[in-house]
Every structure is written in C-alpha cells, then in structure tokens.
Amino acid sequence: MSGARYWEDWQVGDTLECGSVPVTAEAIKRFAAQYDPQPFHLDEAAAQKSLFKGLAASGWHTAAMTMRLIVQQPMASLGSPGFDDLRWLKPVRPGDTLHARLTCLDKRPSAAHSERGMAHFLVETLNSAGDIVMRLTLAAILARRPAA
C-alpha cells in the first residue's frame, strides 16, 4: 500500500476527485444483459417508451463504474460493511462521462482493532454536465498508518 491514503490522512470535510469513465451504449447493454436485463437498459425503442425516455444504464452499472473510480485511488481500504441512502437521481446515458467525488463525513478509530479505522464517505457520481446522477453514503474500513 505504498502511497496509500491511510485513515490518518483523512480529515472530516476532505474531498477527493476520482477520475472519469466514458459510458457507451454497448457497455450499458453488456452489463444489463448479464445483471439487469430490463428492457429500458437493453433496447433503445423499449427505453423510449419507459419512464427513462431513452436508453439508460442500470443503476447497478452506475454503482459498479463508480466503485471502479474509487478503487483506482490509492485508498488503504480493507473492505466495507455496507452503505446507506443510495439514490439514483438522473438517468445515465450513452455518451455521458461519469466522474466520482468522495467527501469524508466522519471518522473514528476502531475500538477493537488498533490497526484499523472507520470512516463514512459521501460518494457522488456526476455526469459531464456536472449533474449528480447517483449518491450514497459509504461506510469504509481503512488501514491505519503503520508505525515507522
């Protein structure tokens, strides 16, 4: 984890911008075919007639793409017990480029494990227009900086 961002390196209120990923119709359909085969994620004509008014990525695909952007950061992540309050706020379309932003909401040492710390992060996924398309609050288990 050389260069990793340890629990000690986060202060409440810190933000981290996490790169970007382009979204294609092909990728939307490929993910949907495997994990979320609903017509509005698979077929333009069906999607036009749906609430989405056009092809839109599975929300789980948006979440997975967001996870990829976060994991590409040098986080000293040990895992996560889960998250709260995920909201899909806008459809994700072919041609969008998504990026993710982390904001540290709180942190505390682990009571039971001196080598770990806990933190909550607001995760926001934004499209090219700067609209937030998804947000959630992630609980993270982070490694503490090893003694020198």
Next chain:
Amino acid sequence: MSGARYWEDWQVGDTLECGSVPVTAEAIKRFAAQYDPQPFHLDEAAAQKSLFKGLAASGWHTAAMTMRLIVQQPMASLGSPGFDDLRWLKPVRPGDTLHARLTCLDKRPSAAHSERGMAHFLVETLNSAGDIVMRLTLAAILARRPAA
C-alpha cells in the same frame, strides 16, 4: 408484461423466492477485474492475508447477481429511485450458491401517476448454508394492473 406481478398483486408481508445462482472463483475475479480490483477480490493469496481470510466476491458483484435473480421474476418494474441500508453481512465465496428473497414492507399508490404504485421490499441474499450474506431495502416503482 403478460404474467407480470403488478402493484396490486403485492400485499404487505408477501415474500417471493427468486431462484439461485452459483458463484465461481472465475466469476468473482472477472467482475472484480472490471469494477472492483482490490486484492482480496482478485487473488487467493492476497485474500488470505486480508480481513476476508480467503477469496471473496466484491459486494457490488453480490448486489449485481442479486439484481439478476430479482429481474428474472415477472415483476412489473418501472425502475427504482434507490435503496437504503445495504449491509454485506458475510463473505461470498467460490462454491457458494446464492438465492434471493423479497419481502414487501409497504406499498402506496403514486400520488402523481395513476398508472404507477410505490413499494418497499426487503431484499435478502442467502448462501447455500442459509446465511444471509447481504440485505437492503429497495424502493420500487411498479406498474398498476391495466384496466381490462
């Protein structure tokens, strides 16, 4: 949506068992390589040294597999605004077979759209031993049964 389960067809407390999916090491690594490339989802030796004490599926992979099991049911789903309180409770391992269970927690008509209804579902994902490995509370937009 012939045969679909409309908003009217759900009563609070109803459960639906949603089929099963086997989990392989290959599938765990393939999903992780694309969306969640952390060592404990990619490599047995690294996973042994992690909190997971062995190769474990990305929680987002577990969520995506669960979504697939739900979508394979004849639900008159129009989409979802999001969900609450996702918890990854146990590691998902190669050789596990997952199945999903829906429980209707509440339902109400849409105030603005007479052809839609809202409902919340407890989604539980279980392994072969019957342990709940993931749970979340899903908000669903369902189609109402069309007038005959």
